[in-house]
Amino acid sequence: MAIRLSGMVSGMDTESLVSALVSSYKLKKDNLVKAQTKLSWKQEKWKTMNTSIYGFYSGKLSSARFSTSYNLKTSSVSNDKYAKVSASSSAVSGTQRLKVKQLASTGYLTGGQIKAADGSKVTGDTKISDIVGTTDGSISFKTASGTKSIDITSDMNVNQFVSKLKEAGVNASFDENNARFFISSKESGKDNDFSLVANDSNGLNALQKLGIYTVNDTDSAEYKRLAALTEGSDAYNTELEGMYSKITAEDTAKSYADKYNAAKDKLDALAADDTWDHSLTLDEYVAKLKTETPDILNAYDKYKKEKVDSEGNTVKDSDGKVVYEYDTEAMEKDGVKDEYEAAVKKKASNESLIKVYDDNSKVIEDTKDYVTIGDDGKAVADASNANILQEVNDTNADRQAKAKALLDSKIAMASNVAGSASSSGAVRITGQDSEIELNGATFTNNSNNYSINGLTIEAMEVTGNDEVTITTNTDVDGIYDMIKGFLKDYNDLVKSVDVAYNAASSKGYEPLTSDEKDAMSDDEVKKWEEKIKDSLLRKDSTLGSVLDTMKNDMARSFKVGDKSYSLSSFGIATLGYFNSPENETGVYHIDGDKDDSKTSANTDKLREMIASDPDTVISFFSQLSTQLYTDLGKKMAASSTSSAYTIYNDKQMNTQYSEYNTKISEAEDKVTTWEDYYYSKFSAMESALAKMNAQSSSLTGLFS
Known part of the structure; x- marks a missing residue:
């Protein structure tokens, strides 16, 4: 800003005079700033209100449309040490009988304690050959994902062997402190169990020296299955094809x-x-x-x-x-x-x-x-290239030959062992399925968890000769709380809308300029601005339309079967115009609600109807919520002046705010232009007076 020194000759307060002369232009600019400030406050007010409306719309109101939100069931078991039970909305109410006949187990092998051939401690870096005394042995792991062979080589150490076990499809580790291998299936159940067999004599030696050979049903069955294979049979050919991958x-x-x-x-x-x-x-x-x-x-x-x-x-x-x-x-x-x-x-x-x-x-x-x-x-x-065909044939023949040699070795080994070799101190738990009996019907699973006709059952302990009962009922409290939660969110919203719509008038109040704020205390400024902000949506037609939609829909009746129901049919109503506190005429109360001092003494009709006829209650509230959701959705539809899921004309307000920026800038330019104009005039006057005074002094000097 330029520094102006004026009135030096005339003695006039030039700044005050110029300020007075341009005051009308400043007033127009200040009024534009106030209007823009008020618009920004209104935008913030609308954003807050829109957030509340959309929160209700996308939250409790949205979920209340679906019967699955109400179809709550609760189940209990007569002795929870045997099983845990929960029910979904599709579960049948009543009592059912349950027996837990067998729990699922995971295939597990705890290896025997081992030492190196020279008696030293085995670590992850110890060579496998230093433990087993031989190399070139081969073993096979069979899991749910297939059969994989592991070759024992001269440079393989314990850590590398564990990695090979993991690659074969099991969990594996070696505990150096206890000098034992630990191997387990990735999942429980019979079909997820593993078998661990030798492919040759060195492989059998490796299993025994590594402490992981056991005589168990799973491995014995695998040895017997292999021993029964005869070259050329369908079973033999199938096994062979599964042991190598063909290239095309x-x-x-x-x-x-x-x-x-x-x-x-x-x-x-x-x-x-x-x-x-x-x-x-x-x-x-x-x-x-x-x-x-x-x-x-x-x-x-x-x-x-x-x-x-x-x-x-x-x-x-x-x-x-x-x-x-x-x-x-x-x-x-x-x-x-x-x-x-x-x-x-x-x-x-x-x-x-x-x-x-x-x-x-x-x-x-x-x-x-x-x-x-x-x-x-x-x-x-x-693919018809002769060189390609020759390579494919040679490669597949080579792979098949190697696979056949391995399979023949496995068959020979299985025929000799057939599960009869001595154990190596390992303990083996074979994987098995769980088995339960529900209402006389038998169910099996690879885990202890079942999902049967809406019930989720977790078997915990075998019941033996005992029997437990599962009782399933409508979750009255759950449905009641769902409806109560919906009404609470509705009440909070309709009250906040009523407060904004029925706010006191702020006629005569406008946003303050900086000079006006300087003349007031901070508390006075705060109260002044709150007075304006509270009234920004007063009697707003858009807000009034939303309020009418909400209240009208909540007052509607809906047919369930041949009968019409309204909220009052379930003991839910407002207190009426004369009994309701200010801005709470649209708030609903549930008779018998212990948390509501105004209606807690009334008969709890809603809970009684949920217990006696839950389908009617659910159907009514689903229809009511769907109607309100649809109508609010229409109010929040996108248009040329508003964005999607927005109640108010946010696009139009943003445009108006930008237009104010342009108008304010133009008004400021006009104030500056006129200030410069008047200052130039006063400056010229000062110059003229200075010359006149100089001439007067000269004449006075001549005559004196």
Whole structure:
């Protein structure tokens, strides 16, 4: 802001005069600011109100439309040590009989305590061969996901063996403190159990020495099943096919085509790179690099020196040759260190490019006879290619031969063992299904949990000869609380809407300017603004329309069967105009509600009807909620002036707020323009007076 010094000659209060002259323009600007402030307050008021309305709409009102929200059932069991029971809305009311005949168990193996062959402690790093005394053994794990073999190799340690067990589809760990393996199924139940068998004599030795061989029904059954297989039988062929995966000509052809095209793309990228001289072909350029690159560092041979270790000894490689390094300190003294480092980078870059070229050229050379090249130079998968067919046949034959050798070994091992070898101190719990009897019918499951006709049953303990009863009834309290919660949210909303709609008038109150606020205390300003804010939605037609919709829908009747019902049919009503507190004429009260002092003494009609005829209660409240939900949804529909799920004209208000910004800016410009105009006039007057005074002084001097 410019600093103006005026009235120095005339003695007039120029600022006050200018302020008075432009006061009408300032008043227009202030009125626009007040109107915009009031609009922003109204927007905030509407946002808060809209949040409350939408919260009710999408919350309790939405869920109250569906009968499943009311169809609550409660179940109890006569002895909860045997079972836990809960009921869904579809459960049948009444009493049912339950027996728990068997609990589900998870297949579990606690290994025997083991030591290394030399008697030392076994750790995760201990070689398996140091425990079992042999290598090249093979064992098989059979789980619900299939059969997987584990080969015992000379370099495998305990931790790696545990990883192989996990890969086979079980949980596994080794406890170093107790020197035992622990193995279990991933899930409970008979079908999820595992079997652990030897594929050969070394495999059997490994199971025993590792403390994980047991004589149990599951493993014995697996040995017996394998021993019964005869070569050429359907069972044998099925087992064999399950032990190896065949490759197909289609997949193999696609694999070769993908490899060819990936390599070609990389070579094409090299050819398109603009960092090299394209007067040569890519082949010529790479050939040139292969000739030049080995000699790039020859210029720095005089800086080579033998590499020595920390003790001053000459370092040699695995072939006994002396290792050299470059003396960069000497290079720096001679001023060639930067050149050398650039040459090193150049050599590395060339070698990288050469490697990419050679690697991908080799891929193309190796795959070209297995693909058909299209017009675009890309490889096309060709499953009929003779080379493909030959490879597929050879690979499948090789896989089948290996699988057959393993299967024959397993059969021979199973025939010799048949589950009769001595145990290794391991304890085995076989997986089994649970079994219950409900109303005389038998049910089994791989876990102890059942979902039967709306009941969720968790078996806890075998009942033996005992029997427990399950009693299922309508959850009167649950349905009552659902309705009470719905009405509470409705009451809170309708009361807040009534308060806003029936607010006292704030006629004569407008938002304060900064000068007006300075003349009042903070408390006075707060009360002044609250007076305006509280009245912003007073008698608002949009809010009144929403209020009427809510009250009218709640007062409606709905037919259930041949009879019409209203809220009063269930002992739910307002207190009436003369008995209701201010702004609570639309609030509903439930007769007999112990939490409502106004109606707690009345007969609890709602609870009685829920207990005697829950279907009627549920049907009525579902219809009522659906009607109110539909009508409120229409009020919240998107339009040219309002957004979706918005009661008020938020779009229009946002536009109005932006328009006020423009008008206020224009009004401020007008105030400034007129201020500058009047100040220029007064300044001219001051200048004229100053000249006149100077002339008068001169004349006075002449005459004196």
